[in-house]
Amino acid sequence: MxxxxxxxxxxxxxxxxxxxxxxxxxxxxxxxxxxxxxxxxxxxxxxxxxxxxxxxxxxxxxxxxxxxxxxxxxxxxxxxxxxxxxxxxxxxxxxxxxxxxxxxxxxxxxxxxxxxxxxxxxxxxxxxxxxxxxxxxxxxxxxxxxxxxxxxxxxxEIAELSTPVVRLWDGILALPLIGTLDSARTGVVMDNLLQAIVDEEAEIAIIDITGVPTVDTLVAQHLLKAIAAARLMGADCIISGIRPQIAQTMVHLGVELNVVSKANLAGAFAVALRRTGRAVTRRPAPAAIAD
Incomplete structure (x- = not known):
């Protein structure tokens, strides 16, 4: 048949x-x-x-x-x-x-x-x-x-584009994170951050988590990995973007980042300037020229 x-x-x-x-x-x-x-x-x-x-x-x-x-x-x-x-x-x-x-x-x-x-x-x-x-x-x-x-x-490609490292000042970098931080993205974050530290000879890296929706124990572990890797390259880290809800969640979970943290990027940048011996001051207004 x-x-x-x-x-x-x-x-x-x-x-x-x-x-x-x-x-x-x-x-x-x-x-x-x-x-x-x-x-x-x-x-x-x-x-x-x-x-x-x-x-x-x-x-x-x-x-x-x-x-x-x-x-x-x-x-x-x-x-x-x-x-x-x-x-x-x-x-x-x-x-x-x-x-x-x-x-x-x-x-x-x-x-x-x-x-x-x-x-x-x-x-x-x-x-x-x-x-x-x-x-x-x-x-x-x-x-x-x-x-x-x-x-x-x-x-x-999206992960690489969503983790840019920004040069804020000589020796000061910022890494704004947006979205969920998983294991795969942590690898991209660390690669980009470490390469930028080498290229810019950075002393301080600010990791901004304002755009991260939640921080649980897994996300905290990924952040700690990035911080530890940056320290091995000779750069200190500052965490910015700690919102009240995230702070309460981290305390409830017993998560300790063991790093300086600030509520916003401006506060973290001010700390970074002080650590590098710099300060931003307001210039006095120029005196009016008499007629």
Whole structure:
């Protein structure tokens, strides 16, 4: 049954390839593959024609299993297409539909080639479903892994952009933190801070947590890691942005940062100036020039 199914599927795809391609493209258009504007019609047609041709060659080579070597070319093309679509922002449904929408025109071709023979149609349909389902799942696996990689890179870039180190004065740096401080972001924070300490030969680093929504024991541990790393590089740290709610939470949890802390960045900057032997004074207004 399996051999007959593959054999009749080869006949259908070979003898009715043009009709299958036309029906497939019609379903892809009707399914909205072109509506988002991410792919041109000519490019979509080229992809469909290439995949169908490789599928025909794999079937003609005697391949009845989509995971076997005759299907290497089909899988490689689908994988490359999936990776490209993940970068371009296609949805999982759009990507899966590219393969699964091929079923209907293939089933129609089987009916035409088999001339209504129910047994042959059933065998060919079973073989086609098994092969196309396997190829569709392969396409989705590559798409999802590629999209996870894209999301990971974007998250890393956002983390780097959201942890800038600002030079406030000679030897004084500020690191404003915004959002949740987790383990991954702590690594980025420490890398940026330590590199800035080296580049600026900084004596003091102010870590401002005004934009951190909550400070629990885990966040406190991450802050302590950053402070310890800065001290190893020869820079003292000052924590600014301790709000009343955060202070109460830290006392309740028994968290001790063991570092000077201030309610706002201005207070921390004043402490940093004093430690470096500097002071900001108001200049007297210039005397009025007599007429």
């Amino acid at each position: 399996e051999t007959d199914g593959t054999h009749i599927l080869v006949r259908a795809v070979t003898e009715d390839e043009g009709a299958i391609l036309a029906g497939w493209l019609r379903l892809l258009r009707d399914g909205g593959s072109l509506q988002a504007g991410r792919i041109r019609e000519a490019e979509l047609e080229g992809q469909a024609r290439l995949v169908l041709g490789l599928l025909r060659e794999a079937l003609a080579s005697g391949g009845s299993e989509a995971g076997s070597s005759p299907y290497d070319g089909v899988r490689d093309v689908l994988a490359e297409m999936s990776r490209s679509r993940a970068v371009q922002g296609f949805t999982p449904s759009d990507t899966a539909n590219f393969v699964f929408s091929l079923k209907e025109p293939v089933f129609s071709a089987l009916n035409r080639v088999c001339a209504g023979d129910a047994g042959l149609v059933a065998a060919g349909t079973w073989a086609a479903s098994r092969i196309l389902d396997r190829l569709g799942l392969h396409t989705m696996e590559v798409f999802l892994s590629s999209r996870e990689a894209v999301i990971g890179r974007q998250s890393q």
